[in-house]
Amino acid sequence: RKEVEQDPGPFNVPEGATVAFNCTYSNSASQSFFWYRQDCRKEPKLLMSVYSSGNEDGRFTAQLNRASQYISLLIRDSKLSDSATYLCAYTGTASKLTFGTGTRLQVTL
Amino acid sequence: DTAVSQTPKYLVTQMGNDKSIKCEQNLGHDTMYWYKQDSKKFLKIMFSYNNKELIINETVPNRFSPKSPDKAHLNLHINSLELGDSAVYFCASSQDLAGGITEGYEQYFGPGTRLTVT
Numbered sequence: 001r002k003e004v005e006q007d008p009g010p011f012n013v014p015e016g017a018t019v020a021f022n023c024t025y026s027n028s029a030s031q032s033f034f035w036y037r038q039d040c041r042k043e044p045k046l047l048m049s050v051y052s053s054g055n056e057d058g059r060f061t062a063q064l065n066r067a068s069q070y071i072s073l074l075i076r077d078s079k080l081s082d083s084a085t086y087l088c089a090y091t092g093t094a095s096k097l098t099f100g101t102g103t104r105l106q107v108t109l
Numbered sequence: 110d111t112a113v114s115q116t117p118k119y120l121v122t123q124m125g126n127d128k129s130i131k132c133e134q135n136l137g138h139d140t141m142y143w144y145k146q147d148s149k150k151f152l153k154i155m156f157s158y159n160n161k162e163l164i165i166n167e168t169v170p171n172r173f174s175p176k177s178p179d180k181a182h183l184n185l186h187i188n189s190l191e192l193g194d195s196a197v198y199f200c201a202s203s204q205d206l207a208g209g210i211t212e213g214y215e216q217y218f219g220p221g222t223r224l225t226v227t
Contacts, residue, residue, distance in 0.1 A: 034215075043199055043218035044152065087152065096142075096165050097216055099152040 003027060004100035006088060012106045017078050021103045023088030024070045030090040033064055035073045038085045038102065047086070048073070078107045112136050113219035115200050121225045122190055129186045130222045132200030140164075141183035142201040142216065143175060152199070158183055159205065190226045197221045 005024045013019045025033075033050035048055065050062040050071050061074040071088055085102040092098070113134045122128055134141065142165075143155040157165035161177045172188045183200060200219040 041221075043221050045218070046215045049215070085150065096154045096157060096167075097144075098154070101149065101151050 002100075003098050004088060004090065006086075006100035006103045008101060008103060010104040010106050012108060013078050014108055015078055015080060017107075018074065018076045019078055019105065020072055020074045021086055021088075021105075022070050022072050023100050023103075024068075025088075025090055025098075026069070027090070027092050027098075028066075028069065030092050032091045033062075033071050034089045034097070035060075035062055035071075036087040036089060036099070038087055040084075044087055044099075075105075078105075080107050080109070083107045113200055113202055113217050115198075115219040115222050117222060118220065119223050119225075121227065123227055124190055124192060126190050127186070127188045128190060128224070129184055130198055130200075130224075131182070131184045132219055133182050134200075134202040134217070134219075135181065136202055136204075136217060138202040138204050138217075139180055140203050140205045141177065141180070142203075143183065143185050144199040144201060144218075146197045146199060146221075148196070156183075156185075187224075190224075192226050195224055195226045197223050 035047045036044040037047045038044045048062045050064045054063040059076045063072045085104045087099050087102045089097045089099045116131050140159045142157045146152045155169045156175045158177045160180050174186045177183045199221045201216040203214045203216045
């Protein structure tokens with residue numbers, strides 16, 4: 001089993017739609033969790049850290065479920081500019097980021 | 110006022126050559142990293158340095174040798190390049206607690222170096 005698994009997509013959604021991605025991880029010792037956004041041919045940029053209580057930033061909501069070992073990202077009112085690849089990641093005891101392979105989102109008119 | 114910069118942005122070279130990629134951060138961070146993103150877009154850590162000291166080496170061939178002359182710079186030298194080395198290499202940095210603990214701290218990535226080996 002891969003350390004971090006994501007549905008590669010693509011998720012094709014119309015503008016204004018709500019879309020959710022899940023990411024499962026296998027290392028139960030994982031400490032901190034993140035969602036990164038990566039545009040085509042660009043570097044990953046942190047979108048959100050994921051706290052155990054869940055957190056929200058505008059249209060974006062992240063949740064962590066340690067019992068089932070997954071994190072989720074919900075995007076409400078999708079914009080064209082949300083089109084990108086979304087990478088989930090965690091740090092474990094080795095203090096390194098382990099990434100999933102990403103979920104591609106395409107928002108259309 | 111670029112936070113994490115890398116040079117060159119593109120690198121095309123032939124098999125067997127030796128090449129270097131440079132990385133600099135002006136964020137005052139103590140920890141720097143090298144990641145490799147392959148053609149399948151899988152992003153994987155290669156090395157991590159804390160205050161010029163190697164703390165993570167992820168079973169990378171010893172043709173790859175990182176060097177950190179100071180905590181603001183982490184360079185990557187690659188000997189005897191192979192076709193499979195073609196990828197995008199990202200440098201990153203993060204602040205940390207004493208002892209190189211980086212839990213919960215954001216990593217800032219450079220723009221990447223696209224290496225093509227022919």
